[in-house]
Amino acid sequence: MKTINVKRTASKGVVMGKAYVVKRPDLSADRSMISDSMVEKEVARYEAAIEAAKADLSVLAETNAIFGAHLELVQDPTLYDGVIDKIKDEKKNAELSLEETVDMFAAIFADMDDEYMRERGSDMKDVGKRLMCKLKGVEDSALSGITEKVIVVAQDLAPSDTAVMNLEYVLGFITQEGGVTSHVSIMARNLNLPALVGVEGILEDVAMGDEIAMDAKNGTIIVNPDEAAKAEYAQKMEAFQKREKELAEISLLPAETPDGKTVELFANVGNIEDIKNALPHHIDGIGLFRTEFLYMENDHFPTEEEQFAVYKEAAELLEGKEVIIRTLDIGGDKELSYFDFGKEENPFLGYRAIRVCLDKEDVFKTQLRALLRAGAYGNVRIMYPMIISVEELDRANELLAICKEELRAEGKEFNEDIVVGMMIETPASVVLADDFASRVGFFSIGTNDLTQYTLAVDRGNKKISHMYNSFHPAVLRNIKRTIDAGHAAGIKVGMCGEFASDPKALPVLLGFGLDEFSMSAGAVSEVKAELRSTSYAEAQELADKVAKCAYVKEIDALLEA
Ligand code: PEP
Ligand code: MG
Numbered sequence: 001m002k003t004i005n006v007k008r009t010a011s012k013g014v015v016m017g018k019a020y021v022v023k024r025p026d027l028s029a030d031r032s033m034i035s036d037s038m039v040e041k042e043v044a045r046y047e048a049a050i051e052a053a054k055a056d057l058s059v060l061a062e063t064n065a066i067f068g069a070h071l072e073l074v075q076d077p078t079l080y081d082g083v084i085d086k087i088k089d090e091k092k093n094a095e096l097s098l099e100e101t102v103d104m105f106a107a108i109f110a111d112m113d114d115e116y117m118r119e120r121g122s123d124m125k126d127v128g129k130r131l132m133c134k135l136k137g138v139e140d141s142a143l144s145g146i147t148e149k150v151i152v153v154a155q156d157l158a159p160s161d162t163a164v165m166n167l168e169y170v171l172g173f174i175t176q177e178g179g180v181t182s183h184v185s186i187m188a189r190n191l192n193l194p195a196l197v198g199v200e201g202i203l204e205d206v207a208m209g210d211e212i213a214m215d216a217k218n219g220t221i222i223v224n225p226d227e228a229a230k231a232e233y234a235q236k237m238e239a240f241q242k243r244e245k246e247l248a249e250i251s252l253l254p255a256e257t258p259d260g261k262t263v264e265l266f267a268n269v270g271n272i273e274d275i276k277n278a279l280p281h282h283i284d285g286i287g288l289f290r291t292e293f294l295y296m297e298n299d300h301f302p303t304e305e306e307q308f309a310v311y312k313e314a315a316e317l318l319e320g321k322e323v324i325i326r327t328l329d330i331g332g333d334k335e336l337s338y339f340d341f342g343k344e345e346n347p348f349l350g351y352r353a354i355r356v357c358l359d360k361e362d363v364f365k366t367q368l369r370a371l372l373r374a375g376a377y378g379n380v381r382i383m384y385p386m387i388i389s390v391e392e393l394d395r396a397n398e399l400l401a402i403c404k405e406e407l408r409a410e411g412k413e414f415n416e417d418i419v420v421g422m423m424i425e426t427p428a429s430v431v432l433a434d435d436f437a438s439r440v441g442f443f444s445i446g447t448n449d450l451t452q453y454t455l456a457v458d459r460g461n462k463k464i465s466h467m468y469n470s471f472h473p474a475v476l477r478n479i480k481r482t483i484d485a486g487h488a489a490g491i492k493v494g495m496c497g498e499f500a501s502d503p504k505a506l507p508v509l510l511g512f513g514l515d516e517f518s519m520s521a522g523a524v525s526e527v528k529a530e531l532r533s534t535s536y537a538e539a540q541e542l543a544d545k546v547a548k549c550a551y552v553k554e555i556d557a558l559l560e561a
Contacts, residue, residue, distance in 0.1 A: 010185030013194025102128030278521035285322035287518020307370035315378025353386035375415025433485035447497025511543025
């Protein structure tokens with residue numbers, strides 16, 4: 001028996017079963033060089049491989065959007081030119097040229113700071129594998145051999161793998177590679193299967209047919225569990241399933257405390273797929289649509305039409321419920337492949353978010369026009385990030401007014417009365433909260449940044465991560481001050497930072513009077529369950545005491561009690 005602890009849960013759940021270890025065909029390229037006379041033949045072989053891959057992907061794209069992206073990638077001129085140049089100029093055979101080109105692009109993605117972008121490198125690799133199979137005339141059939149209930153253990157799993165897998169028999173996934181935003185994670189969450197990703201060394205620790213007990217919620221894997229461990233996991237499984245059933249029932253109930261205080265439970269999303277996955281959790285709306293992914297996934301600033309299509313779909317999917325769409329929040333740790341931000345000493349204090357938008361007015365106006373137009377199709381609200389001054393807010397609103405005028409002149413349909421709000425994520429915006437509150441339709445507190453800027457603690461620096469604490473009295477008082485200022489002006493105050501889904505924070509935020517809690521959709525039912533067993537009157541008392549604490553340890557003690 002061997003126990004492995006894993007940090008990253010991709011999709012929660014508890015299961016036991018036999019391991020099915022995926023063995024892939026050898027797709028490494030032959031390293032021999034070609035002569036001049038062979039160049040034409042190799043080019044033709046590569047082009048035939050593209051055609052064959054395109055034919056497969058066109059069929060697959062009908063049922064899964066991910067393959068639509070692969071279909072585009074397989075025809076991408078940069079990839080094509082990269083491979084052909086190597087065949088012609090470096091006299092490498094088609095397989096080797098493909099391998100080197102794909103590795104180069106995958107490495108560029110892998111180097112990016114943003115996890116989401118890093119995972120796009122796996123799309124590139126997946127397309128590369130498909131082309132390689134075509135060139136080598138082999139089938140990747142490892143996954144089609146599953147004929148009994150198993151836990152699939154693999155180096156990595158690609159979306160194309162689900163197409164050949166008999167999902168009826170799949171109990172869960174464990175992969176050596178991948179992050180929580182990788183396709184295997186998204187896939188597992190969509191299929192409601194437990195999954196653990198990024199499990200280093202798992203292929204050495206597990207052999208085909210080994211018994212596995214996995215708890216994807218707490219991140220433990222036991223290989224060949226003994227009787228006691230099996231009994232323990234059987235109990236865990238039962239408890240988990242019972243809890244899931246309870247949560248599914250709770251998700252249908254109102255977000256209300258036993259003494260009648262209601263709040264809104266919203267979801268944070270990054271694309272349409274996320275919205276579709278969030279809806280079954282019975283959310284009250286979208287509290288943060290991070291539009292930067294739309295920009296980061298592209299190789300150009302997305303056009304007004306491209307953006308309009310996405311925002312319109314979002315509005316329609318929500319059927320009249322609020323969709324708060326944040327304008328571009330780029331810079332800091334989020335880069336664009338097609339725009340050079342230049343090197344900065346302090347990127348988080350630098351050229352980012354609204355600062356970029358007010359500098360690149362055309363980019364900003366394109367987005368604002370798309371948002372205004374989408375506003376005609378549902379309850380779209382606009383939210384500006386990282387505001388530090390009333391001047392910035394005024395300038396953003398001036399540009400919005402210009403966009404409205406343009407659309408009016410063009411006779412285009414749009415929402416004249418679109419509600420505009422702002423994120424509170426800088427200490428400056430807290431200090432000026434009264435001034436802002438009279439000028440916007442709502443506030444949403446971004447605790448991820450508000451914590452880092454209030455405490456001057458970099459949110460991504462592991463060395464000082466113990467100091468990054470949203471329960472610090474300065475952060476909590478900034479939150480309270482924001483809520484009070486918002487309410488004094490009669491506007492709604494929400495929160496879309498991670499703190500909104502922290503069960504320990506719930507009574508304090510509730511007691512402070514937070515109106516809307518926005519979080520990853522998977523956390524909504526747990527928070528709702530917690531809320532439904534929390535007394536608002538007691539939460540208010542607790543929040544009053546917490547707001548007066550000067551020491552972190554006093555706050556901790558109050559919350560423990
Ligand atoms: C925040 O800062 O809390 C927030 C929600 O924005 P992001 O995490 O995208 O910076
Ligand atoms: Mg932020």
